[in-house]
Amino acid sequence: MRAEExxxxxxxxxxxxxxxxxxxxxxxxxxxxxxxxxxxxxxxDAADLTQETFLHAFRAIKGFRGNSSFRTWLHRIAVxxxxxxxxxxxxxxxxxxxxxxxxxxxREKELETVRKMPSPEDSSLSQEFRTNLExxxxxxxxxxxxxxxxxxxxxxxxxxAARIMGCSEKTVSWRMHEIRKRLKKKLQPxxx
Amino acid sequence: MKKTGLISFLIILALCNLRFVVYGQGHPGGQRRNxxxxxxxxxxxxxxxxxxxxxxxxxxxxxxxxxxxxxxAQLQAELAGEIRDLRQIINKDKVTDKEYEERVAKIxxxxxxxxxxxxxxxxxxxxxxxxxxxxxxxxFNLDFNRGMIExxxxxxxxxxxxx
Amino acid sequence: xxxxxxxxxxxxxxxxxxxxxxxxxLDRHLASCPLCRNYLAAQKTIQQEALRIGKADYxxxxxxxxxQVLQEKLRLAAGQPADNLTAxxxxxxxxxxxxxxxxxxxxxxxxxxxxxxxxVLVVAVAASFLIIYTRxxxxxxxxxxxxxxxxxxxxxxxxxxxxxxxxxGDFINxxxxxxxxxxxxxxxxxxxxxxxxxxxxxxYQEEINNLQIEKESLKxxx
Numbered sequence: 029m030r031a032e033e034x035x036x037x038x039x040x041x042x043x044x045x046x047x048x049x050x051x052x053x054x055x056x057x058x059x060x061x062x063x064x065x066x067x068x069x070x071x072x073d074a075a076d077l078t079q080e081t082f083l084h085a086f087r088a089i090k091g092f093r094g095n096s097s098f099r100t101w102l103h104r105i106a107v108x109x110x111x112x113x114x115x116x117x118x119x120x121x122x123x124x125x126x127x128x129x130x131x132x133x134x135r136e137k138e139l140e141t142v143r144k145m146p147s148p149e150d151s152s153l154s155q156e157f158r159t160n161l162e163x164x165x166x167x168x169x170x171x172x173x174x175x176x177x178x179x180x181x182x183x184x185x186x187x188x189a190a191r192i193m194g195c196s197e198k199t200v201s202w203r204m205h206e207i208r209k210r211l212k213k214k215l216q217p218x219x220x
Numbered sequence: 221m222k223k224t225g226l227i228s229f230l231i232i233l234a235l236c237n238l239r240f241v242v243y244g245q246g247h248p249g250g251q252r253r254n255x256x257x258x259x260x261x262x263x264x265x266x267x268x269x270x271x272x273x274x275x276x277x278x279x280x281x282x283x284x285x286x287x288x289x290x291x292x293a294q295l296q297a298e299l300a301g302e303i304r305d306l307r308q309i310i311n312k313d314k315v316t317d318k319e320y321e322e323r324v325a326k327i328x329x330x331x332x333x334x335x336x337x338x339x340x341x342x343x344x345x346x347x348x349x350x351x352x353x354x355x356x357x358x359x360f361n362l363d364f365n366r367g368m369i370e371x372x373x374x375x376x377x378x379x380x381x382x383x
Numbered sequence: 384x385x386x387x388x389x390x391x392x393x394x395x396x397x398x399x400x401x402x403x404x405x406x407x408x409l410d411r412h413l414a415s416c417p418l419c420r421n422y423l424a425a426q427k428t429i430q431q432e433a434l435r436i437g438k439a440d441y442x443x444x445x446x447x448x449x450x451q452v453l454q455e456k457l458r459l460a461a462g463q464p465a466d467n468l469t470a471x472x473x474x475x476x477x478x479x480x481x482x483x484x485x486x487x488x489x490x491x492x493x494x495x496x497x498x499x500x501x502x503v504l505v506v507a508v509a510a511s512f513l514i515i516y517t518r519x520x521x522x523x524x525x526x527x528x529x530x531x532x533x534x535x536x537x538x539x540x541x542x543x544x545x546x547x548x549x550x551x552g553d554f555i556n557x558x559x560x561x562x563x564x565x566x567x568x569x570x571x572x573x574x575x576x577x578x579x580x581x582x583x584x585x586x587y588q589e590e591i592n593n594l595q596i597e598k599e600s601l602k603x604x605x
Binding site for chain 3: 075154158208209
């Protein structure tokens, strides 16, 4: 049903119909935003990347043949743009001593933590665990972070994640194993 | 872009295992491709499309293209180094005429080698192309080079995001 | 079979990717291995907590604005006149990018005159080459000759970029974006082999792992 609706909208979008594409965008904007947010840990960057994803998709939609689902294709664009963005950000930070930006990022992270205030039913231990879990996930190399986001947070199959990441299913499977080992190791004090 | 052309490009690129040793223009060695490499990839992509190369043509052209590129990249890096050195010593008091002459001769020699290698490759290339493809190559070359200069102009402007 | 391999099965099970046959094998092992039972429990906890991680909060009003901005950008991209994207919003968008960029690079605030001087120097150096190097004797043809020769124009380009790391970095970014865009339209959405993002290994040693996977598969006859 979803696929059929998408197909019709895609056809219209290919003719340059902005409204048709907007309807597609509205279907997927939350998912794409979540994904880019998990990868960048920054709302503004996630919003920019989400916009860029849809712009790229709109420009490239004539080349979309439907061999994969629209969702997969869109996620692939989002992941590629996010990884590119993280790469740039990493190289900028490593080349230049930028105290201002690091401070700003630090402030952003603080604000992010404050925004996500624990709900009454969360225990303080659980909140601390989750904060540390987020930190460990953020420290993962970008491609691993992307894999984790797709498989665990977006609940995709290894096959779909592999298509998006442009790697084999075995690679996705192995990455998930390595990620989980690392998470357990880093969070061991909280698990005890 | 034709699917067959793109596939050929990918296969040949992978087979040739295009890895540059030279990191020119002051960029530190590392995992990221440098300016030259990125321009080469983009130029090859666009040339394949502009000339509408067949699979058979790409199979013959790309290996030689890669070879020529490696040699020219090396020469350009050396040339950039010589120019950098020249810029540093220019107008300094202790530099003799002899040293100037030597450095200029070195630079001209390198430049000559680059031009010769470029001509060699273009001669080879033209041997593989049809008449209309040759004509398309001239225009493609002109447009691409102009496009690079314009792109540099755009990215050189402070505070603007380049696209 | 070592616990490491069962722990990988646990990972696959949590992702819903474990086959029935392997699942049976894993269950048999778990019955007799407290270490792996503990590992499974820990991973289940981590998984549950991960799923509760910050869904980014967004107000409906924020999304409405987001969609409005996106729609205007799409209209511009489609060549239609933008309705609501005012010059102010455009400027605000540019200023935001400008501010973002200037905050991220302290040193990018070089005087424009330094860049202009570099460009003048490059042109002077290039012109002097071509005057001495008398293959083409007609100065008025020089610009076109430079444009026709990829290596000539590259030499000029390289000189300017070599002087200014900021511009060089931006230039590379711009090239990578173009490469990405132009290969993205491949019907399979594949990124070419050599253009895939290099993964920082950081101890994960992916290639070695993949080889190990291959070896294991061969051993177990899978």
